[in-house]
Structures are given as C-alpha cells and as structure tokens.
Amino acid sequence: VNGKGRTDSASEATTQRLSLLLRCVRTLEAEGVRTISSSALAERFGLNSAQIRKDLAMFGEFGVRGVGYHVTELKNRLKEVMGLDRTRVVVIVGAGNLGQALADSRNFNGEGFTVAALFDVDGRKIGSRSRTGVVIRDASGIPADLPPMGAEIGVVAVPPDAAVSAAEALANGGVKAILNFAPVTIPPIPGVIVKNMDLTFFLEGLSFQLARA
Amino acid sequence: VNGKGRTDSASEATTQRLSLLLRCVRTLEAEGVRTISSSALAERFGLNSAQIRKDLAMFGEFGVRGVGYHVTELKNRLKEVMGLDRTRVVVIVGAGNLGQALADSRNFNGEGFTVAALFDVDGRKIGSRSRTGVVIRDASGIPADLPPMGAEIGVVAVPPDAAVSAAEALANGGVKAILNFAPVTIPPIPGVIVKNMDLTFFLEGLSFQLARA
DNA sequence: TGCTGTGAAACCGTTCACAGCT
DNA sequence: AGCTGTGAACGGTTTCACAGCA
Numbered sequence: 247v248n249g250k251g252r253t254d255s256a257s258e259a260t261t262q263r264l265s266l267l268l269r270c271v272r273t274l275e276a277e278g279v280r281t282i283s284s285s286a287l288a289e290r291f292g293l294n295s296a297q298i299r300k301d302l303a304m305f306g307e308f309g310v311r312g313v314g315y316h317v318t319e320l321k322n323r324l325k326e327v328m329g330l331d332r333t334r335v336v337v338i339v340g341a342g343n344l345g346q347a348l349a350d351s352r353n354f355n356g357e358g359f360t361v362a363a364l365f366d367v368d369g370r371k372i373g374s375r376s377r378t379g380v381v382i383r384d385a386s387g388i389p390a391d392l393p394p395m396g397a398e399i400g401v402v403a404v405p406p407d408a409a410v411s412a413a414e415a416l417a418n419g420g421v422k423a424i425l426n427f428a429p430v431t432i433p434p435i436p437g438v439i440v441k442n443m444d445l446t447f448f449l450e451g452l453s454f455q456l457a458r459a
Numbered sequence: 460v461n462g463k464g465r466t467d468s469a470s471e472a473t474t475q476r477l478s479l480l481l482r483c484v485r486t487l488e489a490e491g492v493r494t495i496s497s498s499a500l501a502e503r504f505g506l507n508s509a510q511i512r513k514d515l516a517m518f519g520e521f522g523v524r525g526v527g528y529h530v531t532e533l534k535n536r537l538k539e540v541m542g543l544d545r546t547r548v549v550v551i552v553g554a555g556n557l558g559q560a561l562a563d564s565r566n567f568n569g570e571g572f573t574v575a576a577l578f579d580v581d582g583r584k585i586g587s588r589s590r591t592g593v594v595i596r597d598a599s600g601i602p603a604d605l606p607p608m609g610a611e612i613g614v615v616a617v618p619p620d621a622a623v624s625a626a627e628a629l630a631n632g633g634v635k636a637i638l639n640f641a642p643v644t645i646p647p648i649p650g651v652i653v654k655n656m657d658l659t660f661f662l663e664g665l666s667f668q669l670a671r672a
Numbered sequence: 673t674g675c676t677g678t679g680a681a682a683c684c685g686t687t688c689a690c691a692g693c694t
Numbered sequence: 695a696g697c698t699g700t701g702a703a704c705g706g707t708t709t710c711a712c713a714g715c716a
Contacts, residue, residue: 256671257685258664265663269642283697291644296687296700303699311693312696328663329670336662343563343590347556353642353658358666377556399665422672423665429482429566431504439668443661445566448654449549450478450541451471452612452636453571455652457542458469459635470707496675509678509709516677524676525716 256304263301266291268324275317283314330358335396337421339412340403341366341382344427348401350378362395367408385415392419402426413440469517476514477541479504484534496527543571548609550634552625553616554579554595557640561614563591575608580621598628605632615639626653 270291274282284302288295302309302320305327309315325331336354338345341364348354349361355378364376365385372384383391392400400416402409402424409428413435416424423439426432429446483504487495497515501508515522515533518540522528538544549567551558554577561567562574568591577589578598585597596604605613613629615622615637622641626648629637636652639645642659 256667259685261664261667262660264667265657265660266644268663269659285697294687295697296689297685299697299699300686307699309698311698313694314697327667327670329666330663334666334669343556343560347560348658350556351658353662359662398669399662423669425661425665431479439665439672441661441665443656443658444478445561445564445656446482447475447478448638448656449566449572449612450481450543451474452638452652452654453542453547454469454474454477454540456547456611456636457540459652472707498675507709508675509711510707512675512677513708520677522676523716524714525674527675 260301260304263293263297264324264328266293267298267301268321268328268330271317271321271324275321279317281314281316284309286314325358332358334359334398335362336360336399336401337363337365337388337392337395337397337416337419338380338401338403339365339385339388339416340405340408341368341371341376342403345401345403346376348403349376349380354401359399362397363391365391385412388415389418392416392421398422400424402428402432404428406430473514473517476506476510477537479506480511480514481534481537481541481543484530484537488530488534492530494523494527494529497522499527538571545571547572547611548575549573549612549614550576550578550601550605550608550610550629550632551593551614551616552578552598552601552629553618553621554581554584554589555616558614558616559589561616562589562593567614572612575610576604578604598625601628602631605629605634610634612636612638615641615645617641619643 270287284295284298287298308319308323336359338349338361345364349364354361361380364380364382365388366372366382367385371382374382397419398421400421402412404412406428409426409430410432413424413426413432417435417438426440426442429444432440483500497511498508500511521532521536549572551562551574558577562577567574574593577593577595578601579585579595580598584595587595610632611634613634615625617625619641622639622643623645626637626639626645630648630651639653639655642657645653
C-alpha cells in the first residue's frame with residue numbers, strides 16, 4: 247500500500263501478465279516502434295486492451311491520452327516496477343542435471359539475475375564448475391557462504407527428500423525468496439517467499455486434459 | 460460433459476489441486492492410513508475441506524457419509540480421472556542441459572509417463588544417449604519418427620528462435636499436447652494443447668514480489 | 673453422531689463502457 | 695478525434711452452512 251492510493255493486490259495472474267507485457271514491449275522496441283496504444287498491443291499479442299490498461303494503472307499513469315504509451319518509457323517503468331532494474335544474486339542447491347541446466351541458462355543470467363554458485367553434497371562435484379563456469383560448493387557451507395555473496399534468491403533442485411532441509415539452509419543463509427523444483431511442498435518460512443514450480447503438476451495437468459478431450 | 464450432469468469445467472486451479480491431492484493421498488497410503496475425512500486431509504496438508512469435496516464431487520460420489528474417503532480407492536479414482544492409469548509416451552526436442560535433465564528426471568518417467576526419445580539438430584549429439592539411456596535422434600526426423608513411438612506429449616526445450624518450428628514439427632508428428640520451456644509464446648495449434656512453463660516468468664515473479672515487500 | 677454432497681453467499685478477477693484529458 | 699484511466703456489470707471460483715445419508 248503506497249501513498250497515492252494505488253498498488254493494492256497484484257495477483258499471481260497479474261504478475262505473469264506483466265512479465266509477458268515486458269517481453270512484448272522489448273520486441274516492439276527492437277522493431278523500432280516508438281509509441282503504441284493498448285488496443286494495438288492487445289491485437290498484436292492476443293491480449294485484452296482493458297486488462298493491459300488496468301494492469302498498468304496499478305503503478306501510476308504513464309500513458310498519454312489520445313496517443314498511447316511511449317515504448318521505451320513503458321519498458322523502463324515495467325523493469326523498475328518488477329525490480330528488474332538491478333541485478334539479483336541467485337544460488338542453486340543441487341548440481342544435478344537440472345541444477346546445472348538452470349545455472350547455465352540464459353533465463354537465470356542476463357536481464358536482472360546472476361547465478362553466483364551451485365551447491366551440492368557430492369564430494370566428487372564440489373570444487374568443479376558448470377559448463378559456463380559456475381563454481382560448485384559444499385552444501386554444508388550454505389548458511390555461511392550466502393551472506394558475502396548477497397544472495398537474494400535460492401533455487402531448490404535436489405531430490406524430494408532433501409528439499410525441505412535445502413530450503414531451510416537457504417533461509418538461514420538469508421535468501422528472501424525460494425524457487426522450488428522438487429515435487430514436495432515446502433512448509434512456509436516466515437519472511438521468505440516460496441514458489442513451487444512442480445514439473446509433475448504441469449505434466450499431470452496435460453495428462454488430465456488429454457484424458458478428457 | 461457427461462451423462463450424469465457433472466464434469467463441466469475443470470479449471471486450471473482445480474487441475475493443480477488434483478495433482479496435489481493425489482500426492483497427499485499417496486503419502487497417506489504409504490503411511491498405512493485406510494480412510495480419511497476431507498477435514499482431516501485439509502488440516503494435515505493445509506487445504507480447505509469444502510474445496511476438496513467440491514473438487515472430488517466433479518467426478519462422482521466416492522465418499523462415505525459419516526466416514527470419509529477410502530484412501531486406496533480415492534487414489535485409484537484420481538489416477539483414473541487424471542489419465543494416469545496408463546503410461547503416456549513423451550518426446551523431448553532439444554538435448555541441451557535442460558532437455559537431458561528432463562529426459563533423465565523421475566518426474567518424466569515413472570508414474571504415467573516415459574520418455575521415448577530426445578531430438579536435436581547437433582550432429583555431434585545425434586546417435587548418443589542421455590545419462591539414463593534415452594537415445595538422441597535427428598530433429599529433422601521428428602514428424603516421421605513419432606507415430607511409430609506413439610508419442611502423445613512433446614516437450615520443447617530448445618533456444619527461443621527454434622521453439623515455434625519445434626512445436627510445429629511435434630504437431631506434425633501427431634502429439635496431442637506440448638509443454639513449452641522456451642521463453643516464447645507458441646501460437647495456438649488446432650487440436651493440440653499447448654502449455655507454457657516459462658521459467659523467466661517464475662523468476663521475474665519472485666523479483667516483483669521482492670521489489671514490493 | 674459425523675461426514676459427505678451441494679445450494680446459496682461472498683469474493684475476486686475480468687470485461688465493458690464511458691467520462692475526461694490531450 | 696483518439697486513447698487512457700476507471701466505475702460498474704459480469705462471470706467464475708472459493709467459502710459457508712446445512713440438508714441428508716451411513
């Protein structure tokens with residue numbers, strides 16, 4: 247809640263739409279488009295113009311009546327609102343296939359994020375590096391190692407039975423948000439945002455839809 | 460829509476809850492619990508009992524008044540309803556880090572799914588196998604190779620600019636559902652269910668929440 | 673008595689439609 | 695004239711509360 251009376255909720259769905267919107271705006275900017283109306287945006291990317299306006303209105307008035315939105319300004323405002331105007335440090339627990347894939351991925355590096363380290367319990371992996379050079383450290387050092395790195399986001403990419411303790415170690419190390427890939431519900435941790443990205447749910451969701459098609 | 464007047468919608472949220480419920484029920488079964496009421500289930504796993512009953516009621520009446528649900532029966536009914544009582548064949552396009560991680564993952568194998576093949580354009584990878592033995596084939600053979608495998612689900616794990624054509628190739632090969640990991644919107648394909656699992660959205664979502672905490 | 677299944681109520685997010693600014 | 699920003703209507707989902715069955 248801020249002083250101007252806007253900015254209340256910001257639901258899950260809104261959040262996703264803002265990410266999508268940012269991607270669209272980047273595309274437009276790359277094409278050299280200077281200005282765009284909510285309806286043109288909606289038509290181009292298959293969205294709803296009223297919803298775009300509602301979503302944006304949450305963060306102030308940065309459209310120009312009779313004209314639309316200035317593309318570059320819109321992009322910067324979105325990045326700012328989403329906290330992408332600075333780089334956040336990410337650490338990943340679990341240097342298995344998935345953990346290394348994430349550490350090396352474009353998503354987890356450029357544009358607001360850097361992966362500072364991988365952590366694992368496997369002595370053979372500790373000390374080596376991922377393909378793009380992210381160091382693999384000993385998982386027992388998590389609470390002590392994170393503060394100097396300034397890690398804000400922790401990713402859990404370990405087997406199910408190790409997930410909860412990995413999350414706790416990350417929380418002890420001071421991360422403020424956790425992205426969990428293990429098919430396990432992480433119990434709530436005070437002061438930490440936990441987001442589950444359970445791949446099982448997505449696959450089972452598809453299966454479910456296929457079963458009733 | 461079926462003959463008994465139930466089974467209409469089944470929203471996204473419902474679908475996810477059913478997956479979660481199945482996981483909970485499996486846990487209970489492993490603990491040897493024979494029977495459980497919706498309120499006990501709700502309390503144990505932090506859910507809402509009325510919602511559990513509503514979700515289940517969509518698929519018939521399999522609770523016992525005054526008692527609750529029989530755990531094993533509930534599990535079997537859920538598996539059936541979600542189409543997990545048989546094994547679906549999955550193929551993955553993109554044998555990079557992520558593709559291989561998925562091919563070898565527990566999620567994508569046991570419990571209703573098997574990964575039959577990986578596909579890639581890189582000649583050095585073609586013909587080799589993933590760590591757990593999934594063959595890597597030439598991506599140009601997708602449309603021809605899929606039908607004999609009986610592939611129903613395709614996973615897109617390629618760089619952004621190759622994602623749309625990968626999805627089209629999968630559709631031509633006859634898959635009925637696609638799970639897309641590339642940060643690109645796949646245009647709708649008639650007769651194919653497309654689900655986007657954009658990792659960028661999840662990370663940006665966390666950043667957004669951190670920015671306003 | 674105890675719990676399910678379900679109509680009714682409350683809630684939330686989306687869409688509509690227009691007043692008002694440029 | 696054109697488009698934003700927004701109050702009001704709508705539709706869907708969640709929660710409540712209870713009738714009815716074991």
